[in-house]
Amino acid sequence: MTQTDQPVMFNPFEPGFTDNPYPHLKTLREQVPVHEHPMGFWLLLRHADVTELLRAKLSVEEHNVTVGQIRELREAAYGDGAPRSDGLSMLDRDPPDHDRLRKLVTKAFTMRTIEKLEPRVVELVDQALDRMADAGRFNLVQELAFPLPFRVITEMMGMPETDEVRLRELTGTLVRSLEPVNDPELLQQIADADRQITELTIDAINWKRQHPADDLLTALIAAEDDGDKLSEQELVSQVVLLYVAGHETTVNLIGNGTLALLNHPDQRALLASRPDLDGNAVEELLRFDSPVQMSRRVTLEPYEVDGNVIAPGTAVLLSIASANRDPAVFGLDADKVLIERANARHHTSFGGGVHHCLGAALARLEGRTALGRLVRRFPDLRLDGDVEWNGRINLRGPEVLPVAVR
Template sequence: MNELAQTATTEPLFNPLSPDYIRNPYPSYERLRTTDPMHLTPFGAYVASRHAEVSLVLRDKRFGKDFVERSSRRYGPQIMEEPVFRNMRHWMLQQDPPDHTRLRGLVVKAFTARRVEDMRPRIQQVVDQTLDRIVDQGHMDLIEDFAFRLPVTIICDMLGIPEEHREVFYTGARNGGRLLDPVPLSRAEIDEGNTGNLMAQAYFQQLFELRRRSPGDDLTTQLVQAEEDGSKLSNEELTGNIILLFGAGHETTVNLIGNGLLALHRNPDQLALLNADPALIGNAVEEFLRYDSSVQMTGRVALEDIDDLGGKKIPKGESVLCLLGSANRDPAVYPDRPDRLDIQRPNVRPLSFGGGIHFCLGAQLARIEAEIAIATLLRRLPDLRLDDAENPEWRPTFVLRGLKTLPASW
């Protein structure tokens, strides 16, 4: 069946960096779900596209991250000497218990529902200030001028990054996403990753010094104090996880806001519905997450031989790539036209934040940021129109799905 499917379409079933895939991966996902739901790629990883297998792998203790082993299998053991890989190996996102448990335990308090809920007024203030600055221009790029500033400001607040240091973060390049893609990196891409990572490390070392001298009520201070304890956190772990928190704290939320606004403007009936009843925003954000997830994929490694996953044997050490974006549109879970945007859809429970022990720490924060950003934009600029909703420019990455620009006028 697999070979037939591939001949029929004359292209690989899973080709995540092709321009067509970047523009719209969903037809390919449907093909995977129906013809080969546990697809073995040419580079040796299994791709899970149905909700059942994806949700199982995310929660099953027989699967883990095994980052060092996985990266060494792909690139050779010398890859761990590259600064960016050496840094990533300490990310809690790439760790298995007990290290994962220890690292996550150090930061989880900053993301409790209570603390995040208390941030609503500050989030509203940032959104209003952002709009105040541009409302008279009549034109903006919704990504750079709007979606980007909010989560960057909030994560800077949380990490205790001083106001006078922030301009570089607002104008910084957003090209780290390629490091997470399932297609091996070229030498040039590894070099670029190293450069960006070493610059980030240099900045955060200065921030750690600052917070050792003058502690604040922020996450960096909290982690610096854990590092000084010695048993809780090494300097490499401190650096790696602050870089992770900074990136994860804004990248995906920028994409959620951008992808949500694009989806609304491509579906004017849904936009009209939300304008008529702003109380729908909470459910609308869940539907944006499901409909066009800002994280399309997450990976796990089999920690033991798996006899049967969707009809395939998965040998120990093999990677399983979980297509979150595909699982979110699986008709087995969303029988009512899963490819349609429906902000009133009942029981939306997207897998966009992952699952199991790696469930996204900032899920609630991202939801609230998107709710306030989108609701405020619709309220304050009711006649906003996208310059080109049909052919927007997507960023050339697959795992992190988001727009490069989204020009709009009012």
């Protein structure tokens, strides 16, 4: 109970939550680590409970409330046969459909395939750092955190040239379907973004049919042409997932990671002098400020956790961000960045179980290349104004990270 005797409860709409959710999550983890929310879902905040549930057999197919509301808006406007971006990708399906969909693209994301991309990633990072050196003062998200993952996934997939500013706005709105929304206007914006991204994706697929190449989009189209491997709607959903997941998350790794290093100057200096720590630093920064803050599942059968039994058909939210700060695993200094932390890799930032992040090797490569080269190129990098957060509950990170290099 709080001082006013109100029960402590998850409230992501509390002012300031999206700028810094950690104090609220800490209170919840300490006082109600497993709790049933009056809105009907359960919330798990401890590392042990989150990791166990990620590996357990629960469903992802029951949509979350936000996706359900968007679906209703779309169906009211365009009918239920309208092309859609949600519900049919691997992320929204249980086995065996999940496994069939994931298998179609697994090869493109193995460690070995991703390692081959390293020279291109280095080149893109260095080009961004050159531009930053010329500018002197800049928004790091706009110059590095966004363009790097966006360019890499666009090239891997072989997507056509596009209006990046418009696309970024649309995907930034679309990903809000992954979090609770209490504003009808925002819901309508998400539904509109979903519609526009679906249309852009269909256009890209049609363009690629005329311009096949050695890329992921061509391979997915071939699987669809094969008939029983991928339906047309699955193709659209799968392309949207890869395109959006390929950049909306890593942007936050680079943005949150840079900010965390600026706020921990000793760790930044350590990283600048020790390239051998690049890999572990990325794990620690993923842990410290997770680019994806939560996930969700639906119970298929009674699920027991901490003496509570959650009934079948109940939505469960997992706080990845809270699990990553759990002192039971990361000790009393869990709220600090320590790039040499021995168990940093035990974070839950890439999820777990069958839906464990397919792009983890790619995200790690992009993160360690960008952050390591950034701190070594600009030893005098400093904050140069107020950070503007993107205001999201789930895929949370800075929208504007003003920095200066001289």
